[in-house]
Amino acid sequence: MNKKELSEKYIEVMPLAMRMLKSYIRAESEVEISFPKYRILSEIQSGMHTVSSLAEVICVSRPAISKIIDSLVEENYIVRLPSKEDRRVVHLKISPAGKKVFKKVRKTASQKFVENLDDMKASELKVFMKSLECIEKFVNRKR
Amino acid sequence: MNKKELSEKYIEVMPLAMRMLKSYIRAESEVEISFPKYRILSEIQSGMHTVSSLAEVICVSRPAISKIIDSLVEENYIVRLPSKEDRRVVHLKISPAGKKVFKKVRKTASQKFVENLDDMKASELKVFMKSLECIEKFVNRKR
DNA sequence: TAGGATGGTTAACTTAGTTAACTATTAAGG
């Protein structure tokens, strides 16, 4: 197995896979949301509730996060809550509206995705899942 | 196998995989190049030599491609050659400098990638390759 | 208690994308 070949395949495939995903996220006709915003909502829900932690997990600068937060606050999808313990930090909380949008977008994306899977056999699905887990293992090694 | 689970895994893993790739492309310290530019150089070399064909394969609007081409021409990495047969079309050709940069960046990215693989066994590499092929098959179905 | 570290924001800028409108050219039907 040629490692160089492998890396070239990776370089070839990932942008396509990512583009497909983005098109799913943005395919929601009623509630439009960008992919970065979707990711932020998602991460906040799974416990990342400060600008710094978001910046770290998404691997983006803090000002970038701060600006997207501005826009999400503007849209009433999240609220900024200054911390009592440490007055430098601002806790980010998803609003009911934000939760609703997030769920809707996730559902639509998931449906689109599933549509694309509908003629796959169980065995193929299993292979697909294993593939994703393999990629996941790769991106998570050596942090 | 739960299809919804599968889609959620996909949504989780792909952004990470993509971010890793981008960091490799931009890791070249001497010759810095953005990922979209890298992709365009890559596609031109594999035969896509008009704005339209690039826009289609990269799934981006033609004006977007046209503008990046402007910048690549400015940097002397590619040249625009008006076609003789059809005077509407402009053929894009990579310059020696462009080829050099592309190769250098690809080499660096590939090295970084390979570094990350170095403790993988042959069998694991094979699984990885199969995984990428699986993803590839998925993104290429139903066009 | 002074000095450095941390958390967040603002400012100024760049890149990459969008749609709409335009020019030039080619293809096609009556």
Added chain:
DNA sequence: CCTTAATAGTTAACTAAGTTAACCATCCTA
């Protein structure tokens, strides 16, 4: 032929998302 439609590319005007540098407020620590 000649008008009309389609195609290739660019320009214009705009937006989103990213960068670095600089700044303020707060907290920690020697």
